[in-house]
Amino acid sequence: MQKNITNLKQLIRAGRGLIPASTVILNGTLVNVMSSEIYKADVAIYEDTIVAIGDVQDYTGPETKTIDASGKYLVPGLIDGHIHSECSKLSITSFAKAVVPCGTTSIVSGLDEYISVSGLEGLKEVFEEINASPLKVFWGAPYRTPYTFPQSTVAFNFNKEVHAKVQQWPECFGVWETVREYVQEEDEETLGAIEQAFKNRLPVFGCAPMARGKDLNGYLCAGVRLDHESYDHEEVVEKMRNGMHMVIRESSVTHFLKENIRAVTEVNPAFARRVSFCTDDVTATDVIEKGHVDNLVRLAIAEGVAPLTAIQMATINSAEAYRIDHLVGSISPGKIADILLVDSPETFHVNAVISNGRLVAENSKLNYKLFAPTRSSVLSSELKCAKTTKSDFEYRVDLENGQAKVLAMNVIGPFVRKRRDVILEVEDFIVRPDIEQDVLMVSVLERFGRNGNKSLAFCSGWKLKKGAMASSAAPDDNNIIVMGADAADMSLAVNHLIENGGGQVVVADGKIIEFLSLPVGGIASDLEPEEIAYRETLLTKAANQLGCDLPEPLMYMFFLPITAIPDYAITDVGPVDCIALETFDPILELVKDK
Template sequence: MNLRQLIDASEGVVKADRVITGGTLVNVCTGEVYPADVAITGDRIAATGDVTAYIGEHTEIVDATGKHLVPGLIDGHLHLECSKLSPTMFADAVVRYGTTSVISGLDQILVVAGVDGVREALREAEQSPMKIFWGAPFKTPYTLPETTVGFNFGPAEHEETQDWADCYGVWETVAEFVLNRDPDVLRALELAHRNRLPVFGCAPMASSTTINALSAAGIRLDHESYTAEEALEKLRAGMYLLIRESSVAHFLNENVKTVTKFGAQSRRVGFCTDDMHVADILREGHLDKLVRMAIQAGVKPIEAIQMATVNCAEMYRIDHLVGSITPGRYADVLIIDSPESFQVERVFSRGVLAAENGRTVTAPAAPERSAALSPAFQVPELAASAIGIAAAGDSAEVLVVEMDRTVPFVRTRLDLTLPVKGGVVRADVAQDALYCTVSERYGKTGATATAMINGFGLRSGAIASSAAPDDNNIVCVGANREDMALAVNHLAAAGGGQIVVENGEIKEFLPLPVAGIVADIVPEEMAAAEDRLEAAARALGCELPSAFGYLIFLEITAIPDYAVTDLGVISYHTQSVVDTVLTSR
């Protein structure tokens, strides 16, 4: 719909395609709740209130008597690829719960399939009931020191993509790159300032000086606060705050205290899910769940709804398109029972009924995939004997990466004495010291790095995944080197997936053929596969809340204290590869 047509529709010159009548409008712009009808023409809202003049001979009447009308929900920061669903299938999973817009960098597709892959994913989303507002990743890879990815993204790519009509900012600017004055990143931020694009941040466990520096650099918002105090400090420094509640990182009840305990203005606070398992979405909902959680935590219903709608739209400067039920915006309208209980009954996206009673009205149909989204894995066959850390003597004191069981993603250090056989440090199941490997998949180095890791609790077998932000190399944890080699080699040959192996037998395997990280399967099928994988990992002895949820994030170097990449064990504090053999004897 062009501007002239939009004005005609909003003046009533062109009659509405449909009118939602009898409902009570939740006006997130004013904080009011009052009876009002909504006129929709094409994919936009034409008018609200008394819309009698907009009803024509062919106008469809939608009865919402006794119900409330709220805007479509906006996920303020989402790696949709971490769901392991393609954009089409992910839309089917979340639209049924009222999520009609997401902010995403599609960075996992980018590092595998490049700019062409991102374009293809954005075109795909245009055919779904879920809009993707894309932010150009600040730089790839995100890792310090730089690891191996399929495609690097730097200033030249920013020069191109920041001019795209569907680029809405700079995505997930990791704090360390700003603090290091990385010239490529500073150039990306300078371009964003020139182009009047917002810059999105990523600063977990940030100090006061870090927060000051990021605010000065123009970081507009952040989604990585581990405490309410940290979140409040970011708000006080002029940033907007996104409260995250993901499948693994449960921070809503903590960070919502910025509003309920410290009295911060809720209008600068939004919601995001970051990374979601499909099984969790189907069991508990998506952003609608966050709205209910916030209300239960003491946030007023209208404020919780604003956090999930207009607040996100305003912080990303897309409130002229989404976030409210007002003239000219996309006709993303939810019919719910009440603001207090917030149960989504019907979902209109772009003016069309997209979901009703927890189901989408049209079965999702994935598009044909180009070669860009089907790259072959170029991983040399991994031999079991190649897995291990070289050491002399009969034993060695080794730096073991330790999973923090209470704070998601955080990895600390545990020094253990481990056996050495044949010049290689061996796993010790009794001490929960397992092998961890990362195998480069793009054919650039052919390297497989080995570390020792504690916290997974496997007594036997191995688990592995080719969906592993931020690089999507193949990450594997195991108690048995032969099982690990089988797992890695199977994923490489199959073109990607997640797998559980024990005693030379594949117990569970989920193919992820699209870029080696997502699949074109319906959400229910993905949820069942996730449950089977987790059950198989538990059968090996894993007691983490989510074996694969913790596994896939081992490569992220932006979270203290240690990461494992294709280069080896990385220290967050020194941003360098560390030697893990401390002494041998």
């Protein structure tokens, strides 16, 4: 994506037809997202750049490769406008194998989970990995790390001084996922990141679930350009009327497209031009079974959006929202040659993918071998924490026997946790979890060797009847999170992760039931997407056998440390009231036996 005088001269000459194209695509029907037209047109590509559309007969030379697109529609490469690829548990290489054949050629990401476990050194290794893949990543520098409030523990703290440096990097295209609470609380690290963005003319990406009225106005006055977090279409309408670009999210656990697209289909069709798509957090299983951004195009069409409009949402709208439309988002001269061959705009099945001017995928598979890089110690998965014992997961109080009134964090969907007051038994100074009342223990353990923090609280909604499950992949800080009905099983689950360098595990009756190793930073794997999908299925089945009926038990669990989600969370510093932005004591009252 870098330009210099030498390659600019070559591109100009190629655009003028003075030197032959590297590749031409013939006999296709162009979906022109710039003019909202669909018509017959050929495309000429020089190396990785589109140089002509229309009649390209004058651009063909003896060495020019030809791609026959007869019966196919030519569509720009799709853009995921906000994604934590790490939450898929796929490394960048494996993630590219999964989504590029679906037509996703660009993503916008903060790569923040990698930063939280390996800092800038690990991030630079990920950049090198990206450069070797067919997937482009438009990186936004995280507004800060950790995102949690109060501040939890991560391996690297991203602050305003770091922003002063990294915003100068060529990889940086903005400030990533600026959470409303930090703006509203006038956090100086966050405001410092925004200050640098203004100096560098970089856009500020937002994260403002349920922001309305005066809170929204204050947030917008900080200069935030777009948002991917709206819980209903009225929220979308208000944000768009106030000038925001809206990124509609349809993740593996938050299915918001059907509701949010109503802003376009029922309120104002003119909103469509500033609506784009993202998947945010997606599992390998969902990508394999449903597709990626291509699936969102099909879902939007099913909700009544015109096919051309849905394609614009997945391409040029996203590029314009993130100010990357000079590079991607359309099939037009001067843009990177990311082009899809699809069956039709209405059904939108991707048959072939051209990325950076090269045919890289056909029939839902990459057409060449893509290998992950050799991993250095920087992205190792060593968990730097001490082994646990059963007592680490027993909630002890100053009451030998009696009852405790506790606040349990009750999950209502993946991104809402509400207060649930429950009476639990106290035996031998320990507050006992109660599977009959669906109350489990949950803990987060700091795993970077910085302070040894351990938290302990109560949660509801998972319905485990026994056992435990744990994960070292847990945004936003990727400390170890463990949940269970039995303290001994919780300890076994955590110790198994420590011994094996991270992953996800389900335990019952003192035995490991299922385990997925995540050797890349303790958060991702270089396994093939199909293998990760298979392991995800086994983990979910194991949790289901313990009584959990949630659609994604481990993903619901590993979202618990995110303090931007109302109303409760838990990090290594303790359970958090996400409204008051402070830790709380889950023991509300102790009553001695009479």
